[in-house]
Amino acid sequence: MASNYDALSARLREAGDYIAANPLDTATRSLRAVADHSGLAPATFTRLSKALGYENFEELREGMRRRLERRQASFAARADALQGASDGGSADLIRRTREASLTNIDRLTDEIDTAKFDTIADHLHAARRVVLLGGLGSTAIAEYAAYMGNFLGDNWMPAGRMGASVGAALSDLDRRDALIVFTKPPFANTSIRAAEFARARGVYVLVVTDTHTCPALRHASARVVVPTESPNFFSSYVATMFFVETLMAMIAQRAGPTATERIADVETANRALGEVIGL
Structure with missing residues (x-):
C-alpha cells in the first residue's frame, strides 16, 4: 500500500489509512463490519483491494493476516536467538527483560x-x-x-x-x-x-x-x-x-x-x- 499510495484516489487513501490504523478490524472482521466501522462503503474497500493487486477484499485480508502471523516466531527460533545473544551475560539479559x-x-x-x-x-x-x-x-x-x-x-x-x-x-x-x-x-x-x-x-x-x-x-x-x-x-x-x-x-x-x-x-x-x- 505504501508503494501505491500516491496513485490512489482520495477515497481509496481514506480506506487505506483506515486499514493501516485498524489492523484488528482488517484481519478479523468481515467486509461489511469493516465498512460499517469505518463509515466507508464496502465497494471502496473492494476497489482498494483491486488497486493493490488483490482479487477481492477477502484476499487482502488473508494476506494481511498471514503477514502478521509471520511476525510471531516459534518458541524454538526465539530460544535459538536468545542463546546466540548471550555475549552480554546475565546483567544484559536482566536489563533487556x-x-x-x-x-x-x-x-x-x-x-x-x-x-x-x-x-x-x-x-x-x-x-x-x-x-x-x-x-x-x-x-x-x-x-x-x-x-x-x-x-x-x-x-x-x-x-x-x-x-x-x-x-x-x-x-x-x-x-x-x-x-x-x-x-x-x-x-x-x-x-x-x-x-x-x-x-x-x-x-x-x-x-x-x-x-x-x-x-x-x-x-x-x-x-x-x-x-x-x-x-x-x-x-x-x-x-x-x-x-x-x-x-x-x-x-x-x-x-x-x-x-x-x-x-x-x-x-x-x-x-x-x-x-x-x-x-
Missing part, C-alpha cells in the same frame, strides 16, 4: 484509554457470573484472575480447571453473564471455540490476547491486545498481569461494602482452617 516489560506496560496504557477500562469493569461488575478461561500458557493468568475475583463474590469461576468440562461451565451462561478468554499464540482451540459458543448465546465476551490475528477476536464483545515483547523465548505476561490486576482493582472499587465484608469473611475462614499464617 526489564526494559521490555516496562515498554509493554507503557504501550498498553497508551493504547487503552480510561473509558475502555471503565466500560469493561462496568460489564464485569454487573455480570451475574464471570467465567474465566485460559489454555496452555494462559492457564495460570486465568486462574489468578479467578482467585482474585472470588474474593469479591462467589460468581467468579475458572473454566476447565483440573480437567473439569469447559462445556459445563459455559452451558448455563446467557446475556446476563460474562466470559473472559486469555489466549496467545499458539492459540488453544478450546478457548477460540468457547468465545464463539458464548458470544452466540449473548454472553459478554472479553478477549485478552497479544496479536490482531487472534481468531477469538471476531467473537469478542470487548478486546484487549496486550504487548508481550520479551528477549525470552516465551511471550511476556507482565503487561497482561498489569491489566488483570488493574481491572480487578477497578471492579473492587465498584463492589462496595458487600465485597469488603466478603473479603473479611474469606480471610476469617482461611485463618480458621489454618490455610494461612500471619495476616
Whole structure:
C-alpha cells in the first residue's frame, strides 16, 4: 500500500489509512463490519483491494493476516536467538527483560484509554457470573484472575480447571453473564471455540490476547491486545498481569461494602482452617 499510495484516489487513501490504523478490524472482521466501522462503503474497500493487486477484499485480508502471523516466531527460533545473544551475560539479559516489560506496560496504557477500562469493569461488575478461561500458557493468568475475583463474590469461576468440562461451565451462561478468554499464540482451540459458543448465546465476551490475528477476536464483545515483547523465548505476561490486576482493582472499587465484608469473611475462614499464617 505504501508503494501505491500516491496513485490512489482520495477515497481509496481514506480506506487505506483506515486499514493501516485498524489492523484488528482488517484481519478479523468481515467486509461489511469493516465498512460499517469505518463509515466507508464496502465497494471502496473492494476497489482498494483491486488497486493493490488483490482479487477481492477477502484476499487482502488473508494476506494481511498471514503477514502478521509471520511476525510471531516459534518458541524454538526465539530460544535459538536468545542463546546466540548471550555475549552480554546475565546483567544484559536482566536489563533487556526489564526494559521490555516496562515498554509493554507503557504501550498498553497508551493504547487503552480510561473509558475502555471503565466500560469493561462496568460489564464485569454487573455480570451475574464471570467465567474465566485460559489454555496452555494462559492457564495460570486465568486462574489468578479467578482467585482474585472470588474474593469479591462467589460468581467468579475458572473454566476447565483440573480437567473439569469447559462445556459445563459455559452451558448455563446467557446475556446476563460474562466470559473472559486469555489466549496467545499458539492459540488453544478450546478457548477460540468457547468465545464463539458464548458470544452466540449473548454472553459478554472479553478477549485478552497479544496479536490482531487472534481468531477469538471476531467473537469478542470487548478486546484487549496486550504487548508481550520479551528477549525470552516465551511471550511476556507482565503487561497482561498489569491489566488483570488493574481491572480487578477497578471492579473492587465498584463492589462496595458487600465485597469488603466478603473479603473479611474469606480471610476469617482461611485463618480458621489454618490455610494461612500471619495476616
